[in-house]
Structures are given as structure tokens and as C-alpha cells.
Amino acid sequence: MSAIVVLIAVSLVVAVGFLAAFLWSVRDGQFEDDYTPSVRVLFDDTVADEEGEKR
Amino acid sequence: MTLIATLKPETKIDTHTCYHCGQPADREFIAFQDHIFCCKGCQTVYDILSSSNLGQYYCLNENPGVNRKESTPAEYFGFLDDTNVRSKMIVFSDAKRTRVVLQIPLIHCSSCIWLLEALYKLHPGIIKSQINFLKREATIDFDENKISLRELVELLSKIGYEPEFNFASLNKKAVSNPMKAYYMKLGVSFFCFGNIMLASFPEYLGLDATLEASNHRLFGFLNLGLALPVLLFSAQDFFVSAWNGLKQRFLNIDVPIVLGILVMFFRSLYEILSQTGAGYFDTMASLVFLMLVGRMFQNKSYNRISFEHDFRSYFPISAMINIDGNWRSMPVSEVKTGDRLLIRNMELIPADSILVRGDANIDYSFVTGEQTPVRHENGAMIFAGGRQMGSSLEVEVVKPVSQSYLTQLWNSDIFKTKTSRDTTALANHISHYYFTPVILLISFMAMGYWMIFDPTRALSAFTSVLIITCPCALALSSPFTLGNIVRILGKHGFYLKNANVVELINQTDALVFDKTGTLTKPDAAHVEFIGEPFTEHENVLVKSLSRHSVHPLSRRVFDSLPQAELIETEDYSEKSGAGISGKADGHDIILGSEKFAAGTLEHRTEKGESCVFLSIDGKMRGYFSIRTAYRDGFSKLLHGLKSRYDMYLLSGDNESEKVNLLHYFREGDKMHFKQSPAAKLQFISELNSKGLRPMMIGDGLNDAGALQEAAVGVAISENINHFSPACDAILDARKFEKLDKFLMLSRYGVKVMQGSFLISFCYNIVGMYFAVQGTMSPLFAAVIMPVSSVTVILFTTLASNLAARRIGLHD
Incomplete structure (x- = not known):
């Protein structure tokens, strides 16, 4: 009996964790733009870029 | 080898294209740091970027820039x-x-x-x-x-x-994306649905008898806890929509859905609290989840295309106002009566004013539909909405911005009250007239029957009927079918505002076309010079002269002549209704009507043709034959459509094209010329009151009222990212000839939807058979409802794709 209660509690905590992550990503606007990031990731970082990052 | 030789001239030689914008740099190119530029503007941009170490801009794509010939001061x-x-x-x-x-x-x-x-x-x-x-x-x-x-x-x-x-972008409040809240609801319902299913497994597998009573209660309360967010948060939209429907005394599709959800929740609550059963929380959560997925299909819109541009988007937001002798750029809202404004070439006049200085050549096509610009003398009244073509003007404002004629016109009620089209959707229609009354009747009959024969089963039978008939599959049919149709149409260049437009298109029985810019190409015309070909010198003379005029025919002549180094002209004069004349390089040039240019009237103008005659030094040189260029495939398209629809033409122009179009519109009285925007709107209203459901196909702001008033407003656009007036659908101008296929696919889509309604009714009847007996188990409900939904989704998606393929709109 206690084993199943613990397991359910653990599984719910994990699931709630994923739900929270999802809700967070929605609020953060990750689903607003599903095209630009796919282009952005292909840009090369130049040396000048890194300097800019440090600034 | 010969193949290569013939192919070679076609490959682009990049010494003649601008390194920045990719446009041909023929005559006045600028060479700078091993690259060729078409103008100073492009070269400046290159200079800025390369000196800031941003040269990679040019490596990612060839000629990525935007032409800078016309830059904003x-x-x-x-x-x-x-x-x-x-x-x-x-x-x-x-x-x-x-x-x-x-x-x-x-x-x-x-x-x-x-x-x-x-x-x-x-x-x-x-x-x-x-x-x-x-x-x-x-x-x-x-x-x-x-x-x-x-x-x-x-x-x-x-x-x-x-x-x-523009005016609209300034006044919009930062609205959070409605999809955000929507995704959250979807996520929560998915989470709850999954976990409720998990906790219901013992019951599905028949293990509940072996479970201890305490575990049984634990699972029950766990499910109750997980069902609450679904009911209170995820299902919100359905409650709101059902409530709105009830307020209008209309039983839309969400009314039986909400009824089903509520009955499921309270019956399950009772079963769990009284320890008499496991409840229907799993069915409820899966239902809400599936229907939210359906909503996603229905609401999926093209966020890069705006369908909501109203007239204010066309309005300038700033004006050059003279303050103490200096010109200052100020927001239009600051413009007061008595202010002096500077109106530049191609700028809209923001308020009714009096012309103080300058050559006013006002294009009122936004207001009246007429394309030919109107000349005004100093002291004349200029109305808001006109666009200056030519040199700068100085005007004095006589009426505040908000009271101008244009604002009054567009403030008419049509633009304020967006008529609720809920009641026209087929699913809602079925729900109101058939579905909801019938299921209520059956559930009460079942209850009445069991009251007499076995009162213990009465409540169970009553609630079971409402649960099993909860029209999940019915509610999913339309978003999935129509959503898929919208997706296919969008791929082929016909962008619908939302899924309901498909149904509206299906109901249309009249097509109303605008002419200029809709049937015809906006900037192209067939211009042909009849007579001895020009020498290069003559070309320069004529082009230099025609440059001064803003009359549409002169513009066409100017555009048709090859590029040339233009020269100064003297004694330029323009006679309205006749033509233009002037002196260039010592030659007298006259361009205009036959009477004006040659003094005779011998030429017989063919139908649908405008002629501009040319005389140089008093000698007749020939004439330009200008024909309106219709869109590709327009003839075939209109022939195909006229057998199925009532066709009308509304044009702001004069009747010169009437003969050409006559046989597409059958009778002359279906074609109306010289229509102002207000008259177009009026015409559509008349069609509406005759009981027709017109579709208006137009392009400019002068069609905006008609597009709104029509059952379906389709804006045709050369570039879908540029804005078009508020409308229900945007048609990519290059896909104009496919319009009949698009209309046909919408019709098939509605047929597919009707078919899927039938399927979901069949499931409902089977479910009802068990429900009225009061013997329906929660497991049965948990299986049949998702299965029916999935069947419907599969059917609609496959059938609508098949329909598209048959019409020739491949995926």
C-alpha cells in the first residue's frame, strides 16, 4: 500500500515538473516564433562576434 | 557543346548587377572596393557595413540588400x-x-x-x-x-x-498573444488527461475489485484533484462560448459540450464521494483535450499576414507643420485648423485643406475610385484622403483630422460592428435546430421511462445520455476539415482569415469583381507604338516630355520607353482632356488625342484600346496603342465561373473597357463603372438585401467598404506581406487564375465536413443505445468517445486531401 502511494507521489512530482517547464516556456515566448531560431542557429560566430558578446 | 553555348547568355553576369541590392546597374553604376553598385545609397550601406566589420552580410546571400535609390529624408x-x-x-x-x-x-x-x-x-x-x-x-x-x-x-x-x-501601429496596445493562454490550457489538459488515465488503469484492467478500499478512495480523489484544473481552467473557452450563445438564445455547439462536461463532472463527483463508482473524469479530460486540439486547427492563422488593416493604416502618422517659419515633423494628431502643412509627392492629405502653393495633382482613388489625378488651382479645397502626385504642396488645414470627409466615410457602422457569424457555421446550426433539442428530449424520455419501471436507474440513464452524446466528434469535424482546407489553400496562395471563411465561401452565390488592380494588373499595360520605329534621339525627346505628366496614359507611355538620359524641356503645358506639349532640344513635341496632336480625326480606335498620338515638329509620327493588361488566365477563369455564379463588376474607372468585358458578365447592367467606394458599399448592401451572399474581390482601399460588407471579402495582393484592406481572405495575385479551384475546394471541404457529421452521429446512436438502458460503464465511455473523435479526424483529413488532389491542388 505505502509503496504505491510513494510511487504515485513521485510520478506526479516528475509530471508536474514537466508541466511547469512547459508553462514556463510558453510564458517566455518560445512558441511565438518558430522560424527565426532555425535560421539563427546556422550563423557562424565570427571573432568580432565573440568580442561583442564579452562587452 | 552547343547546349552549353546557348545556355550561357542566360546565366547572370554579376558585373552588371548591384552588389548590394541585385538590381541591374546599367548606366550610372558606381565602382567601389571591387564591387559594382547601382546607386549612391547602396554603396553607402556597403560602406557602413564593411567598415563596421559586417561584411558577412553579403556572404550569407547574394545581393541581400534593399534598393536605396529612393531613400526617406x-x-x-x-x-x-x-x-x-x-x-x-x-x-x-x-x-x-x-x-x-x-x-x-x-x-x-x-x-x-x-x-x-x-x-x-x-x-x-x-x-x-x-x-x-x-x-x-x-x-x-x-x-x-x-x-x-x-x-x-x-x-x-x-x-x-x-x-x-502608421496610425494604427501607433494606437495599438501591446496585446499578449492569445495563443499563449491557449497553449497553457492545452498543456494543462494534456497533463491532467494523462495522469487521470494512469490512475484509472486499475479500473480499466478490472483490478479494482482486488484493490483495498483505501487505495480505491485514493485514486478517486486523485482523479478529482486532476479534473478540477481541466474544468476550471482548460475548459474556460467552452463555457464562455456556450454562455454567449445562450445569451443570444442560440444553442451553439458548445452548449451540449458544456452540458456534457458538467454532467460528467458532477456525476463523477457524486460517485466518488459516495464510493459507488470510479466516475468519468478520464472521459471528460480526454474530451476537453481533444477539443482544444481542434480549436488549435481552427484558430491557426497566418500571423505574418494581417487581415485587420483598417483605413487608419493608410493614414500618415506625421505631417510637416510650419511652426514659426520652420518645417517640423509632428504627429498627425497634433494638426489643428489653420496649420500650414507641407505635402510631398505620394503623400496622403491628412485633413481637408485649402491649397496655398504648389501644383496640386491629387489622386482621389481612395475616396472616389477614379484613377486620373485631379488638378487644383491655388485656393481650391483639397479633401483628406487624396494623394499628391508630383511636386510638394503647401496647404492650410480647414477641418480637424477627425472631421474630414474620409474619416466620416470610413467611420460608417460597417467598420464598427463586426457581425457575428457564429450562427452561420454549420455545426452550430445543426446544434441549435436538431442536435441539442433531440438529445435533451431523449435524455428526458429515458429518465421518464425508468421513473416508471425502475426509478433507481432513472438518473443514471439521464446523465449517461448527456455524457455519451457530448458532441465531441461533431465539434471536431469542422475544425479539422476546415483547418486542413485552410492549410491547403494557404499553400497555394489563398490565405483565409480563419476556418469559418471556408463555410462562408461555400454559401456565396454571387461574385463581385473590382476591375483595376483586380482583373487587370496594377502597373502593366500593353503599350505598342504604331508607326515608324523611334530613333534613339526621338526616344529621348518623347520620354523627357512624358516624364512631366502624371496622367495615367502618359505614365504608361513613359514606362514603356527604353531607359534614356533625359533632357530638359521648355514651354511644357498640359491641356486637360487633350494632351501635353512642349519643346525639347529645339523640337516641338505634342502627345495626346488625335485631334490635339494631328488636328484630324481619321483613326478608328479599336475596342478596349486607348491611343496616344505623337507629333514632332508638326509632323505626325504615329500613335501609342495602349491596352489594359488583364491578369494571366483571367478569361478562362471568368468563363468557368460565370456558369456557377451571378457575376458583377464594380469599377471606379470609366467605361472604356466595357466592351471587352461584356461577354463575361453577360448583361451590361451587371457592370457598373465610375463607382465611388461608398457606391460600391451600397451596391453590396443591395445584393445582401436581395438575399444574395456576395463575395467581393477587390484590391485597394476604395474597395475596403465593399470587402467588409460582403459575405466574403477577398483582397487581391501583389505581395501578401504588404498590407491589404481588412478582409476575410487574401489572394496572392499570381494565383489569380486558380480562384475557381479554390472556390471548388471550399465546396468539397464543406461536403467532407457533412460526411464526418454523419459518422459522428452513427457513434452517437450506438452510444445512446447503451445509455438509455442505464447500463453504460465508464470504461465504455472512455473508449468510444476518443475512438469516435479519432475516426472523424482521420476521415476528414484523408477526404479533404483527396478532394484537393482531384481538383489539382496537390499538397
């Missing part, structure tokens, strides 16, 4: 210094950081993204910039102590990415 952005405008533009601001979101329609490739996200290298005041490519939007964080908003915009304009400002 810097003082144009003066209105951004105004604190009022600034506060409306800025999203958020603190001591170190100010955020602004700018619309930049010129974003078109990955180079643009790269450059605009590297803005911080161009100016130390820019902290960060992020591009949303689909929305053509830049979110820029900057430090206002180092760079002002105006300077930022000027910098963008200088590198070729001029943000777009």
Missing part, C-alpha cells in the same frame, strides 16, 4: 522626438534599457536577420535586437542616453531597413 522621422509618440511606441523602459518593437516589412532573407541582430556592432547604444522573421518584426533594446528612438530609426533607415509607421 532624415527629417521625416522628426515626429519620433515627440514625447507622446515616443510613449506610445515604447514597450518598456527603465534607466538603462528601453525596448521598442518595430515593424520592418523589408526583412526578406537570412542576411536581414543576421544584420539586424548584429545591430549592436553599429552603435554602442544598441544593447540587443531580436528579429521575428514571420512577423517582420524587430524587438530592439537600446540605451536612450546614448541613442534616441529617432536616431535608432534613422540608423535602420540608413542601412536600408526602414521601419513602417
Whole structure:
């Protein structure tokens, strides 16, 4: 009996964790733009870029 | 070998194209650092970028730039210094950081993204910039102590990415994306649905008898806890929609859905509290989840295309006002009666005014539909909405912006009350007239029957019927079918505002076409010179003369002549209704009607043709034959459509094209010329009151009223990212000839939807058979409801794809 209660509690905590992550990503606007990031990731970082990052 | 030789001339030789914008740089090219540029503007941009170490811009794509031949003068952005405008533009601001979101329609490739996200290298005041490519939007964080908003915009304009400002963009409040709340509801319902299923497993597998009573209760309360967010949060929209329907005394599809959800919840609550059963929480959660998925299909819209542009989007937001002898750029809202305004070429007149100085050549096509510009003398009244063509004007404002004629016209009720089209949707129609009354009747009959024979089963039978008939599959049919149709149409260049438009298209029985810009190409005409071919010198003479006129025919002649080095002309004069004349390089040139140019009337003008005669030094040289260029495939399209629809033509132009179009519109009285925007609107209203459901197909702001008033308004657009007037659908101009296929696919779509309604009814009847007996188990409900939904989804998707293939619109 206690084993199943613990397991359910653990599984719910994990699931709630994923739900929270999802809700967070929605609020953060990750689903607003599903095209630009796919282009952005292909840009090369130049040396000048890194300097800019440090600034 | 010969093949290669013939292919070679076609390959682009890049010494003749501008390194920045890719346009041909024939005559006045500029060579700079081993590259060729078509104009000073492009070269400047290259210079700025290469000196800031941003040369990679040119490596990502070939000729990524935007042509800079016509750049906006810097003082144009003066209105951004105004604190009022600034506060409306800025999203958020603190001591170190100010955020602004700018619309930049010129974003078109990955180079643009790269450059605009590297803005911080161009100016130390820019902290960060992020591009949303689909929305053509830049979110820029900057430090206002180092760079002002105006300077930022000027910098963008200088590198070729001029943000777009208009009245509407200034007055819009930053609205959070409605999809955000929607995704959250979807996520929560999915989470709850999954976990309720998990906790219901013992019961599905028949293990519940072996479970201890305490575990049994634990699972019950767990399910109850998980069902609450579904009921209170995820299902919100259904409650709101059902309530709105009830308020209008209309039983839309959400009414039986909400009824089913509520009955399921309370019956389950009772079963769990009384320990008499496991409840229907699993069915409820899966139902809400599936229907939210359906909503997603229905609401999925093209966020890069706006369907909501009203007339204010066309309005300028700033004006050059004379304050104490200096011209200053101010927001239009600051314009007061008595102000002196400077109106430049191609600018709209923001308020009714009196002309003080300048050659007024006003194009009133926004107001009256007539394309030929009107000349005004000093002291004449100029109305708001006119567009100046030619040199700058000075005008004095006599009426405030809000009271002008144009604003009054567009403030008519049509633009305010968007008629609720809920009741026309087929699913809602079925729900109101058949479905909801029938299921209520059956559930009460079942209850009545068991009251007499076995009262213990009465409540169970009553609730079971409401649960099993909860029209999940029915409610999913339309979003999935129509959503799929919208997707297929969008792929082929016909963008619908939402899924309901498919049904509206299916109901249309009359097509109303605008002529200019809709049936015809906006900027093209067949111009042919009949007579001895020009020498190069004559070409220069005629082109130089025709440059001065803004009459549409002169523009056509000018555009048709090959590029040339233009020369000065003297004694230029324009006689309205006749033509233009002038002296160039010692030659007398006359361009105009036959009577004006040659003094005779011998030529017989063919139908659908306009002629511009040319005489040089009193000698007749020949004439330009100008024919309107219709869109490709227009003849076939109209022939195909006229057998199925009532066809009308509304044109702002004169009747010169009437003969050409006559046999497409059958009778002359179906064609109306010289229609003002108000008259077009009136005409559509008359069709509506005759009981017809017209579809209006137009392009410009002068069609905006008619597009709104029509059952379906279709705006035709050369570039879908540029804005079109408010409408229900946007048609890519290049896909114009496929319009009949698009209409046909919409019709098939509605048929498919009707078929899927039948399937879901069958499931309902089977379920009802068990429900009325009061013997339905929760497991049965948990299986049949998702299965019916999935069947319907599969059927609609496959059938609508098949229909598209048959019509010839391949995926």
C-alpha cells in the first residue's frame, strides 16, 4: 500500500515538473516564433562576434 | 557543346548587377572596393557595413540588400522626438534599457536577420535586437542616453531597413498573444488527461475489485484533484462560448459540450464521494483535450499576414507643420485648423485643406475610385484622403483630422460592428435546430421511462445520455476539415482569415469583381507604338516630355520607353482632356488625342484600346496603342465561373473597357463603372438585401467598404506581406487564375465536413443505445468517445486531401 502511494507521489512530482517547464516556456515566448531560431542557429560566430558578446 | 553555348547568355553576369541590392546597374553604376553598385545609397550601406566589420552580410546571400535609390529624408522621422509618440511606441523602459518593437516589412532573407541582430556592432547604444522573421518584426533594446528612438530609426533607415509607421501601429496596445493562454490550457489538459488515465488503469484492467478500499478512495480523489484544473481552467473557452450563445438564445455547439462536461463532472463527483463508482473524469479530460486540439486547427492563422488593416493604416502618422517659419515633423494628431502643412509627392492629405502653393495633382482613388489625378488651382479645397502626385504642396488645414470627409466615410457602422457569424457555421446550426433539442428530449424520455419501471436507474440513464452524446466528434469535424482546407489553400496562395471563411465561401452565390488592380494588373499595360520605329534621339525627346505628366496614359507611355538620359524641356503645358506639349532640344513635341496632336480625326480606335498620338515638329509620327493588361488566365477563369455564379463588376474607372468585358458578365447592367467606394458599399448592401451572399474581390482601399460588407471579402495582393484592406481572405495575385479551384475546394471541404457529421452521429446512436438502458460503464465511455473523435479526424483529413488532389491542388 505505502509503496504505491510513494510511487504515485513521485510520478506526479516528475509530471508536474514537466508541466511547469512547459508553462514556463510558453510564458517566455518560445512558441511565438518558430522560424527565426532555425535560421539563427546556422550563423557562424565570427571573432568580432565573440568580442561583442564579452562587452 | 552547343547546349552549353546557348545556355550561357542566360546565366547572370554579376558585373552588371548591384552588389548590394541585385538590381541591374546599367548606366550610372558606381565602382567601389571591387564591387559594382547601382546607386549612391547602396554603396553607402556597403560602406557602413564593411567598415563596421559586417561584411558577412553579403556572404550569407547574394545581393541581400534593399534598393536605396529612393531613400526617406532624415527629417521625416522628426515626429519620433515627440514625447507622446515616443510613449506610445515604447514597450518598456527603465534607466538603462528601453525596448521598442518595430515593424520592418523589408526583412526578406537570412542576411536581414543576421544584420539586424548584429545591430549592436553599429552603435554602442544598441544593447540587443531580436528579429521575428514571420512577423517582420524587430524587438530592439537600446540605451536612450546614448541613442534616441529617432536616431535608432534613422540608423535602420540608413542601412536600408526602414521601419513602417502608421496610425494604427501607433494606437495599438501591446496585446499578449492569445495563443499563449491557449497553449497553457492545452498543456494543462494534456497533463491532467494523462495522469487521470494512469490512475484509472486499475479500473480499466478490472483490478479494482482486488484493490483495498483505501487505495480505491485514493485514486478517486486523485482523479478529482486532476479534473478540477481541466474544468476550471482548460475548459474556460467552452463555457464562455456556450454562455454567449445562450445569451443570444442560440444553442451553439458548445452548449451540449458544456452540458456534457458538467454532467460528467458532477456525476463523477457524486460517485466518488459516495464510493459507488470510479466516475468519468478520464472521459471528460480526454474530451476537453481533444477539443482544444481542434480549436488549435481552427484558430491557426497566418500571423505574418494581417487581415485587420483598417483605413487608419493608410493614414500618415506625421505631417510637416510650419511652426514659426520652420518645417517640423509632428504627429498627425497634433494638426489643428489653420496649420500650414507641407505635402510631398505620394503623400496622403491628412485633413481637408485649402491649397496655398504648389501644383496640386491629387489622386482621389481612395475616396472616389477614379484613377486620373485631379488638378487644383491655388485656393481650391483639397479633401483628406487624396494623394499628391508630383511636386510638394503647401496647404492650410480647414477641418480637424477627425472631421474630414474620409474619416466620416470610413467611420460608417460597417467598420464598427463586426457581425457575428457564429450562427452561420454549420455545426452550430445543426446544434441549435436538431442536435441539442433531440438529445435533451431523449435524455428526458429515458429518465421518464425508468421513473416508471425502475426509478433507481432513472438518473443514471439521464446523465449517461448527456455524457455519451457530448458532441465531441461533431465539434471536431469542422475544425479539422476546415483547418486542413485552410492549410491547403494557404499553400497555394489563398490565405483565409480563419476556418469559418471556408463555410462562408461555400454559401456565396454571387461574385463581385473590382476591375483595376483586380482583373487587370496594377502597373502593366500593353503599350505598342504604331508607326515608324523611334530613333534613339526621338526616344529621348518623347520620354523627357512624358516624364512631366502624371496622367495615367502618359505614365504608361513613359514606362514603356527604353531607359534614356533625359533632357530638359521648355514651354511644357498640359491641356486637360487633350494632351501635353512642349519643346525639347529645339523640337516641338505634342502627345495626346488625335485631334490635339494631328488636328484630324481619321483613326478608328479599336475596342478596349486607348491611343496616344505623337507629333514632332508638326509632323505626325504615329500613335501609342495602349491596352489594359488583364491578369494571366483571367478569361478562362471568368468563363468557368460565370456558369456557377451571378457575376458583377464594380469599377471606379470609366467605361472604356466595357466592351471587352461584356461577354463575361453577360448583361451590361451587371457592370457598373465610375463607382465611388461608398457606391460600391451600397451596391453590396443591395445584393445582401436581395438575399444574395456576395463575395467581393477587390484590391485597394476604395474597395475596403465593399470587402467588409460582403459575405466574403477577398483582397487581391501583389505581395501578401504588404498590407491589404481588412478582409476575410487574401489572394496572392499570381494565383489569380486558380480562384475557381479554390472556390471548388471550399465546396468539397464543406461536403467532407457533412460526411464526418454523419459518422459522428452513427457513434452517437450506438452510444445512446447503451445509455438509455442505464447500463453504460465508464470504461465504455472512455473508449468510444476518443475512438469516435479519432475516426472523424482521420476521415476528414484523408477526404479533404483527396478532394484537393482531384481538383489539382496537390499538397
